[in-house]
Amino acid sequence: MPPSHTTRGLFVRSFQSAVLALGEGDADVLERCRQVWAQHDTYVDSFQYPSRLQLEVLSVALEPLAARHGGPAQVLRLLGRRCVRDFLASHIGRALLVAAGSDAKRLLNHAPEAYRIAVNGGVHSLRWLGPNRCVWTMHRDFMPMPFQEGVILGLFEEARILGVTVCGRQLDTLEGEYDISWR
Numbered sequence: 001m002p003p004s005h006t007t008r009g010l011f012v013r014s015f016q017s018a019v020l021a022l023g024e025g026d027a028d029v030l031e032r033c034r035q036v037w038a039q040h041d042t043y044v045d046s047f048q049y050p051s052r053l054q055l056e057v058l059s060v061a062l063e064p065l066a067a068r069h070g071g072p073a074q075v076l077r078l079l080g081r082r083c084v085r086d087f088l089a090s091h092i093g094r095a096l097l098v099a100a101g102s103d104a105k106r107l108l109n110h111a112p113e114a115y116r117i118a119v120n121g122g123v124h125s126l127r128w129l130g131p132n133r134c135v136w137t138m139h140r141d142f143m144p145m146p147f148q149e150g151v152i153l154g155l156f157e158e159a160r161i162l163g164v165t166v167c168g169r170q171l172d173t174l175e176g177e178y179d180i181s182w183r
Contacts, residue, residue: 001051001052003050004120005050005051005119005121006049006050006119006120007049007050007051007119007120008046008048008118008119009044010045010086010090011086011087011118012037012043012049012053012054013043013045014082014086015057015079015083016037016043017082018079018082018083019033019061019065022069022075022078022079023064028064029064032060032061033061036056036057037057039053045090051142054143058076062075062076074146076145076147076149077147077149077150078150080143080152080153083150083151083154084151084152084158085154085157088155092118096110097159100159102159102160104132104156104182105128105131105134108126108180109126111124111136111155112124112125112126112136121142122138122139123138123139123140124136124138124139125137132181132182132183135177135178135179136152136177136178136180137176137177137178138176138177138178139174140174140175141174142174145168148168148176149166149178152164152166152178152180153166156182161182162182162183163182163183164180164182165181165182166178166179
């Protein structure tokens with residue numbers, strides 16, 4: 001992963017919190033995760049940190065967490081939901097929710113830009129297939145597809161938009177698209 005691919009401290013801390021919650025009671029996994037996070041003294045919400053930290057944590061935590069929480073895809077979706085929930089509680093996230101209201105199309109139109117604020121390194125685009133359906137394409141994205149599905153689902157949950165379906169499809173190693181529809 002190139003050093004230019006970074007994540008805001010808010011997401012690193014949110015990711016830490018989610019992993020710690022899912023790994024509660026497993027001292028070995030939590031200690032290995034803490035060793036990865038110890039590469040930095042503290043994580044400041046607005047600072048940028050290497051995105052590889054999250055992938056390093058996944059390399060030590062995913063298998064044991066998956067055994068406890070319904071498999072790797074389920075764990076990744078839970079982590080994605082938690083990270084987006086914490087982002088939406090931030091100043092930028094609250095502004096996104098206020099601007100969108102309960103309008104899913106407006107929410108999604110602003111989401112790629114909000115994502116670029118949070119994560120430096122990927123390219124995101126939307127293609128509208130109808131009034132309640134679009135495809136969100138993520139290029140140069142290092143997070144696993146189920147994690148991003150969780151992010152998208154969590155975005156809709158926090159905006160209280162119901163009847164959402166997200167189906168991810170891997171296009172290439174670092175490229176995926178997410179077919180999103182809602183009622």
